[in-house]
Every structure is written in C-alpha cells, then in structure tokens.
Amino acid sequence: GLANLIARFRPGEVSDKQREAQYSFTPNDIRRAIINRELVLHHQPKVTTHSGVMRGVEALVRWQHPELGLVPPSNFIPMAEEAGIIDELTDWVLETALKQLRDWHARGLTISVAVNLSAKSLSTPDLADRIAAVTSRIGIEPKYLLLEITETAVMSDLALSLGTLARLRLKGFGLGIDDFGTGFSSMQQLSRIPFTELKIDRSLVHGASEKPHLHVMLQSTIEMGKKLHLTTVAEGVENPSDWQLIRLLGCDVAQGFYVSKPVPGDALAGWLKQGTQH
Ligand code: C2E
Numbered sequence: 001g002l003a004n005l006i007a008r009f010r011p012g013e014v015s016d017k018q019r020e021a022q023y024s025f026t027p028n029d030i031r032r033a034i035i036n037r038e039l040v041l042h043h044q045p046k047v048t049t050h051s052g053v054m055r056g057v058e059a060l061v062r063w064q065h066p067e068l069g070l071v072p073p074s075n076f077i078p079m080a081e082e083a084g085i086i087d088e089l090t091d092w093v094l095e096t097a098l099k100q101l102r103d104w105h106a107r108g109l110t111i112s113v114a115v116n117l118s119a120k121s122l123s124t125p126d127l128a129d130r131i132a133a134v135t136s137r138i139g140i141e142p143k144y145l146l147l148e149i150t151e152t153a154v155m156s157d158l159a160l161s162l163g164t165l166a167r168l169r170l171k172g173f174g175l176g177i178d179d180f181g182t183g184f185s186s187m188q189q190l191s192r193i194p195f196t197e198l199k200i201d202r203s204l205v206h207g208a209s210e211k212p213h214l215h216v217m218l219q220s221t222i223e224m225g226k227k228l229h230l231t232t233v234a235e236g237v238e239n240p241s242d243w244q245l246i247r248l249l250g251c252d253v254a255q256g257f258y259v260s261k262p263v264p265g266d267a268l269a270g271w272l273k274q275g276t277q278h
Pocket residue numbers: 044059060061072073074077090093116117118148178179202235236237238255256257258262
C-alpha cells in the first residue's frame with residue numbers, strides 16, 4: 001500500500017534533470033504493472049522544421065500507478081533493466097505503440113513511431129526477429145517503426161550491439177542514435193553503424209542561441225549528421241529561440257515542449273484534422 005511505498009521512499013540520488021521522487025520498486029511491482037495494464041504510452045510529436053508537419057511520434061512509457069499517479073520512466077526503467085525484465089517491458093511498448101500506429105494509419109495519419117530500446121536488449125540475440133514478428137503480426141511496414149538507442153548504450157559495447165542493429169536495418173526498420181552529444185563517439189565510429197536518424201541531445205540544443213560554445217557544437221553536430229546522410233533531429237526545443245536557431249542551422253526535425261509535450265494517443269486527434277503532407 002501507500003504507507004509501504006512511502007517507507008521505501010529514497011530521497012537521495014535525485015538528479016537535477018528529474019526532480020520527481022525516486023521510489024524503489026521491486027521487479028514484481030513492475031511485472032504486476034504490466035499484467036494489471038497500469039503502463040501507458042504518451043506520444044511526443046516530431047515535426048519538420050521546414051513546415052511544421054508531424055512526421056512521427058516518439059512513444060514514451062509511464063506507469064499509471066493506482067496510488068502514486070503517473071510515474072516517469074526514469075523511476076522504473078533502470079530497475080526493469082537490472083531485474084532482467086526489460087524485454088517484457090519492451091515487448092509491451094512495441095505491441096502497444098504499433099497498435100496505436102495501426103489506428104492512426106487507418107484514420108489517414110501516415111506517421112512513424114519511435115520506440116526506445118534499452119542497452120541491455122541489444123545483446124539479446126533474437127531481438128531483431130522479435131521486433132520483425134510483432135510488426136508483421138500487427139500489419140505495419142518496417143519503415144514506419146524507428147528504434148532509438150542512446151549513444152552511450154551503443155558505444156559501450158559496439159561489437160555486441162552492431163549485429164542486432166545491422167539485422168534491424170536490413171529488415172527495413174529505422175534506427176536512431178539517441179541523446180547524441182552526451183557521449184564521445186567519433187564520426188568514424190558512427191559511420192560504421194547503419195543509423196538513419198541522429199537525435200541531438202537537449203544539452204546541445206536548449207539555450208544554444210545564447211551560448212556560443214553550444215552554438216558551435218550544435219552546428220558541427222548537424223553538419224556531421226548531414227555528411228553521414230542522417231535525418232537530424234533536435235531534442236529539447238523549448239522556446240522560439242531554440243526553434244529559430246535549429247531551423248537556421250538546417251536541422252531537419254524538431255522535438256520538444258515548444259512543439260508539444262508527450263501526450264496520450266487520443267490527444268493527437270488535433271493533429272489528425274490538420275493532416276499530413278507527403
Ligand atoms: P529520451 O528517449 O531522451 O526521451 C525524451 C525525454 O525528454 C522524455 O522524458 C521527454 O518527456 C523529455 N522531453 C521532451 N521534450 C522536452 C523538452 O523540451 N524539455 C525537457 N526538459 N524535456 C523534454 P521521459 O518521457 O521522462 O523519458 C525519459 C527517458 O526514459 C527517455 O529519454 C528514455 O531514455 C527512457 N524511456 C522512456 N520510455 C521508454 C521505453 O519505452 N523503453 C525504454 N527502454 N526507455 C524509455
């Protein structure tokens with residue numbers, strides 16, 4: 001119950017980035033959450049900087065906890081990874097995101113959906129086959145599903161993840177490198193992995209219009225993405241200055257609170273009326 005949860009409340013280890021409380025859930029809490037259908041997906045639009053058209057969304061998991069309310073992923077994903085149940089969670093996210101996508105497609109919104117993969121999953125030998133199986137079962141073409149993997153996850157064991165990533169790409173899925181700019185990968189390393197999208201971390205994007213050193217790093221990152229023929233995506237676009245700068249620097253796609261916060265699937269109905277151009 002709630003008292004028990006409060007007793008397990010750990011005020012420490014709260015990063016600046018997430019001021020939310022940290023709860024120590026057990027693996028069984030998370031398993032039950034999946035079984036009891038307490039997980040929900042919110043979707044954040046990714047729009048072209050050129051015309052503001054939504055090309056896709058990123059699916060982000062939350063836990064609709066009966067007592068605690070909406071628990072952010074940072075409070076339970078690391079535990080799911082440690083406890084070895086991240087694959088169950090990923091399967092739920094994939095299935096739910098793809099069904100939502102099928103519904104949008106049926107209503108004429110021909111967008112793509114991005115799902116986050118944990119570093120741990122990349123070493124699972126059958127990951128690419130599992131993703132291909134669920135995608136075909138739900139009836140979605142692989143080009144509409146993009147898998148996002150963080151820069152640090154990929155680079156921590158490149159040899160191990162390269163096989164899975166190559167198989168996913170060969171099957172026609174999109175591959176995004178997430179939180180780019182927080183690690184130290186070189187252009188040469190990047191060019192060895194069949195990515196289709198470069199997602200530039202918020203720490204390089206937000207505030208770059210006022211800070212010259214960020215401006216330079218953002219500019220060279222966008223240039224590198226273009227040289228590698230990747231779709232460049234700026235994360236954490238929070239205000240008009242961020243938006244104007246990434247447009248000026250030729251970044252292809254924007255994602256951030258300035259465009260929209262992550263919202264439940266139904267809330268994207270407004271975008272439906274607007275339609276998409278292809
Ligand atoms: P991420 O993949 O980098 O996702 C973007 C995060 O930035 C989201 O936080 C989003 O709400 C937040 N964000 C978006 N625009 C802005 C902005 O303009 N300003 C600021 N300050 N933040 C913005 P969220 O939803 O709390 O997710 C946090 C992280 O949890 C994600 O970071 C991702 O690494 C992980 N995550 C979320 N869903 C899943 C999932 O289904 N599976 C796995 N393995 N990880 C997930």
